[in-house]
Amino acid sequence: MKKQLFALCTSVALLLSACSGTPSQSDKPAPAVQTDKAEIMVSAAASLTDALNELKTTFETDHPGIVVTYNFGSSGKLAQQIGQGAPSDVFLSASAKDMNVLEEKQLIAKDTRQDFTKNELVLITGANSSVKIDSFEKLTDPALQHIAVGEPEAVPAGRYAKEVMDALKITDSLQGRLVYGSDVRQVLTFVESGNADVGIVYASDAAISKNVKVLATAKSEWHKPIVYPGAVVAASTHADAAKAFLSYLTSDKGKAILQKYGFQ
Structure with a gap:
């Protein structure tokens, strides 16, 4: 009886050992993949x-x-x-x-x-706007109440716009009607939303918007090369x-x- 009990215990021990043995190579977790990027x-x-x-x-x-x-x-x-x-x-x-x-x-x-x-500098208005001017010189039209430009001190497009206005000698006559944007995309938004009658942006900005149309392109001699x-x-x-x-x-x-x- 004791021999039979010993044999039974030995069999159980061997079975448990087999079940809890070292895992096969296929059971091991895959090594971590290096994902470091610059x-x-x-x-x-x-x-x-x-x-x-x-x-x-x-x-x-x-x-x-x-x-x-x-x-x-x-x-x-x-x-x-x-x-x-x-x-x-x-x-x-x-x-x-x-x-x-x-x-x-x-x-x-x-x-x-x-x-x-x-790039080039262009004068734009809303796609459905009734504004009809066809040149930068006509920005002096009193019907234009809000003219959007970039802030000249920080926004290159605004700096170029000021150079154009200075070249045409119309800067002083536009004071009080200029609306300044923090960057050229804000100027574009002012015109798209109708918060400005016209705006001065880059040709590339006008090209990506379906909500504006180009009224005129500034002559290169009016501003420094863009x-x-x-x-x-x-x-x-x-x-x-x-x-x-x-x-x-x-x-x-x-x-x-x-x-x-x-x-x-």
Whole structure:
């Protein structure tokens, strides 16, 4: 009887040992996959919003190790933020002036700076507006109560608009009727919503909106050349990824996307 009991206990012990033994190779959890990516912050002029959002998709597809995040705003404010130490890897400005400020302070990698596109300045009104003027000279028409422009001190489009008004000697006559936007996209919104009779924006801004129509295009001699310089920020922690983004922006793919959205 004792022998039978011992045999039974031994069998049970062996069975339990088999059930709780070391798991097979297939039972082991898969090793963790490395997902580290370089995340770059691109501080870009508001007028680039739509083009860069499309470019982000194609760039990240072609560069799976890089993730792009944008900070859109007026070039002047973005330059100020970078000057105050805000994290950024790439600066894309709508004017040379704001880039020059950072270069003078050695806040960009000078050898990476390059002009990547151009633009034009246009006078717009709402798509269903009854405004009929066909030139910038006619902005003095007293029927125009609200004329939207960018804030000249911080918004390049506003700075160019002021240069046009000064060249035409109509600046003083428009005082009291000018409505200032914090960036060029706000100017576009003022006109789209009917809160301004007309507005002065870039040709690229007018091109992406179905709610406005172009009344006139400013002559190039009325304002400084509208060029967009880009550069890697000196304090970038992902300089190689930032350089790759700038290179892509000036590649055939990048140029095609910019032209699609009205840039030259």
